Amino acid sequence: MLLARRYRFPMSPFNELQREFGRLFNNVLSDFDACPVPRRAAPGINVWEAGDNFYAEAEVPGLGMDDLEVFVVGNELTIKGRWNAERDDDQRVFHRRERQRGAFTRVLTLPVDLDAEKVNAVLKDGVLTVTLPKAETARTRKIAVKSA
Amino acid sequence: MQTDVIEQCDCDDVAQSERRQTDTTFMPGVDIVELDNEYVLRADLPGAKPDDIDVQLDRGMLTLHARVETRQTAHQTRSLLHEYGVGDFHREFKVGDAIDTAGIVAETANGVLTLRLPKAAAARPQRIDVRPTT
Structure with a gap:
């Protein structure tokens, strides 16, 4: 394999x-x-849609909630993060250095407006998952068809 | 000279037998730092629960394996952006004699596995006293 x-x-x-x-x-x-x-300049993001929500997920191993900022304006999601270097990193001998470091900002535009008040972000085992409910006006509505 | 103390091994046969329910196995990114008395290996294993991370040392071969469950499970989902795949992590390293294998310690936090590999006594820097001749 x-x-x-x-x-x-x-x-x-x-x-x-x-x-x-x-x-x-x-x-x-x-x-x-x-x-x-x-190694990438910024972590990759996966986005999917399910019902009235979008979900955005990013792998940010090593970051704590304090190292991350997530915000939503209109239909735009911004994720910012920073890996803090260890104090004397520059003087250390690295035999391998493949993990991401430094700061990143990712901005994603979603197809419809979001309900910024209800956005929810969870960080678990190095994976950030942001739940993005669609704005009320953007949700799919079922229209009852009446017979004339 | 020290670079071959922890050397990556490209043995695909071992990975074969470790294959689990996921289709793809990924190679995690690692940092290896040398300090005075130890090497510190950090591996990015995002999405792996601490209990699903397996570290084994067998005849000089250090194997890291982490089982990662699929996260995008619900059906009736529509993917809008797919920049990375999710699957198990696997990587192997050869560990030389310069490591005190009995003293290896592993811990994990925020999806990062940290392994501390103490140097064997013979590989540590030693201070030699210099005395004036009398």
């Missing part, structure tokens, strides 16, 4: 090629202590 690399990208021939390329490079470079796990 091949160990998939941490992040997957949408499939397209180009990406496929890039992945092969990356794999080639990783294999060639692994002997020279290259980073086998591509």
Whole structure:
């Protein structure tokens, strides 16, 4: 079994090629202590819709609630976070350094307005899940059809 | 010289037998820092409950495995953005003689596994007294 690399990208021939390329490079470079796990500038986000809610989820291992900010304006969700470096990190000898560090801001625009008052964010085992209820005006309404 | 103390192992056969209910296994990102008396290995295992994280050391092979349950379970959902996949984590490292394997300690917080690998006595820096000749 091949160990998939941490992040997957949408499939397209180009990406496929890039992945092969990356794999080639990783294999060639692994002997020279290259980073086998591509590191991103900001964590990836998954968003899905279920009924009257959207759910946005991000993997932010190592962050506590105090290191995260989540806010909603209209139909826009913003997630900010910061990994605090250890005090004398710069003087330490790193044999591998693949984990994310530094600060990030992600802004997502959702298809409809959100009910900002009822947004709920939960952090568990390094996964942030934000529940985003749709604004009342944006919810699907069932219209009763009366016979004339 | 010290870089091969904790060396990654690319043995796919071991991963094969560990396969669980999820389709894809991911390689977690790690930091390995060397301090005076120990190495500290931190691995990102987001979504893994502490009880589902398995650390094994067998004949010089350190294996990290974390079972991660699918989170987007409800049916009738529609995906709008998919930037990462969710699945088990697996990674292996060779641990050299410079590590005191009996003293390895593991702990986890906020989806990060921290392993402390003490250096064997022979690998620690030692202070040699310098005395003036009399």
